[in-house]
Amino acid sequence: MNNFIFTFLSLFLIWSALSYPLTNQEIIFGLILSLFISILTQYYNQRSKSFKIKSLYHLIKYFIVFLIELVKANFNMARIVITPSLPISPKIYEVKTELKSNIAKALLANSITLTPGTISVDLEDDTIYIHVVEGTKVDDVEGLKGPFEKILKEAFE
Amino acid sequence: MFYVTIALIVLGMLLSIIRLVKGDSIESRVVAIDVLTTITSSLIIVFAFISDNMLLLDVALVYGLLSFVGVVAVARYLEGGI
Amino acid sequence: MHYVGWFFVLVGATFSFLAGLGIFRMPDVLNQSQAGTKASTLGILALLVGFSFINPNVSPKLILMALFFLFSSPIASHTICKAALRRNKAKLILDSNPLLKEGEANE
Numbered sequence: 001m002n003n004f005i006f007t008f009l010s011l012f013l014i015w016s017a018l019s020y021p022l023t024n025q026e027i028i029f030g031l032i033l034s035l036f037i038s039i040l041t042q043y044y045n046q047r048s049k050s051f052k053i054k055s056l057y058h059l060i061k062y063f064i065v066f067l068i069e070l071v072k073a074n075f076n077m078a079r080i081v082i083t084p085s086l087p088i089s090p091k092i093y094e095v096k097t098e099l100k101s102n103i104a105k106a107l108l109a110n111s112i113t114l115t116p117g118t119i120s121v122d123l124e125d126d127t128i129y130i131h132v133v134e135g136t137k138v139d140d141v142e143g144l145k146g147p148f149e150k151i152l153k154e155a156f157e
Numbered sequence: 158m159f160y161v162t163i164a165l166i167v168l169g170m171l172l173s174i175i176r177l178v179k180g181d182s183i184e185s186r187v188v189a190i191d192v193l194t195t196i197t198s199s200l201i202i203v204f205a206f207i208s209d210n211m212l213l214l215d216v217a218l219v220y221g222l223l224s225f226v227g228v229v230a231v232a233r234y235l236e237g238g239i
Numbered sequence: 240m241h242y243v244g245w246f247f248v249l250v251g252a253t254f255s256f257l258a259g260l261g262i263f264r265m266p267d268v269l270n271q272s273q274a275g276t277k278a279s280t281l282g283i284l285a286l287l288v289g290f291s292f293i294n295p296n297v298s299p300k301l302i303l304m305a306l307f308f309l310f311s312s313p314i315a316s317h318t319i320c321k322a323a324l325r326r327n328k329a330k331l332i333l334d335s336n337p338l339l340k341e342g343e344a345n346e
Binding site for chain 3: 158161162165166168169170171172173175176181182184185187188189191192195196198199202203206211214217218221222225228229232233235236237
């Protein structure tokens with residue numbers, strides 16, 4: 001039941017954001033459509049874990065940290081690109097992760113891609129291959145994961 | 158003000174088109190197409206606000222969606238997994 | 240409100256330009272993907288935030304678009320990099336690693 005309400009609310013939120021200056025018939029049609037879709041997909045939702053309110057708080061915290069890291073990463077990359085001598089020394093590192101669930105691993109790889117100077121290239125079981133632009137500046141390989149692993153571990157486990 | 162924005166975006170598009178034409182491997186051309194479509198959809202958003210026609214926002218959204226699906230499909234094909 | 244919006248729009252256009260410059264200057268696939276993906280993501284994000292300050296009527300749609308671009312572009316670059324690495328693994332690592340080459344030459 002919990003999952004049903006969550007699906008319904010998120011579908012209706014996306015619908016109303018896409019057709020924002022809402023009129024009456026758009027609200028009614030959106031309600032009918034999201035109810036229909038959430039009834040259709042109820043069978044698949046029963047098998048997944050139910051959604052907790054507490055992990056929503058952690059996800060919002062994760063999102064804010066993520067945006068700050070994204071802006072820092074871009075200024076770092078802009079400095080490298082503008083410098084005339086192009087100071088790059090690329091390398092590939094292997095890093096182990098402790099996260100178990102698939103969606104947490106995917107979010108971790110996503111946020112590694114958008115943090116300063118790193119990009120996640122490949123993911124096998126619990127090993128992430130990370131490509132670094134300035135390989136000579138790395139002194140702590142575990143530090144490449146940034147602050148994200150702790151936050152994601154609190155959110156999903 | 159609009160002119161400065163459009164000039165910067167078009168310059169970025171030109172540079173990535175040059176990389177697309179003289180790319181050294183096929184993956185580098187696919188990366189150039191990815192960046193080119195993202196910059197193009199930002200140009201469509203600017204045009205939507207110049208001509209005051211908010212329908213173009215939907216066009217930009219669908220353009221980004223299609224480019225994402227296309228790039229992922231080409232990458233999976235190159236990897237040999239399709 | 241207008242001036243804040245225009246500031247964000249100009250920042251977004253500048254980062255779009257930097258994405259083009261980065262992809263033009265970098266030597267091989269993995270570095271190009273680093274420069275291009277990051278800069279173009281922040282470029283379109285700042286552009287959307289700026290326009291949602293200028294015209295608050297359509298801001299929910301713009302925020303939805305920003306979320307879509309924020310989560311789709313790292314996935315695209317990740318799949319391309321994975322394909323490039325799987326296709327020619329040894330060659331890419333050797334090419335993109337000048338330190339390794341120098342070490343081999345010295346020995």
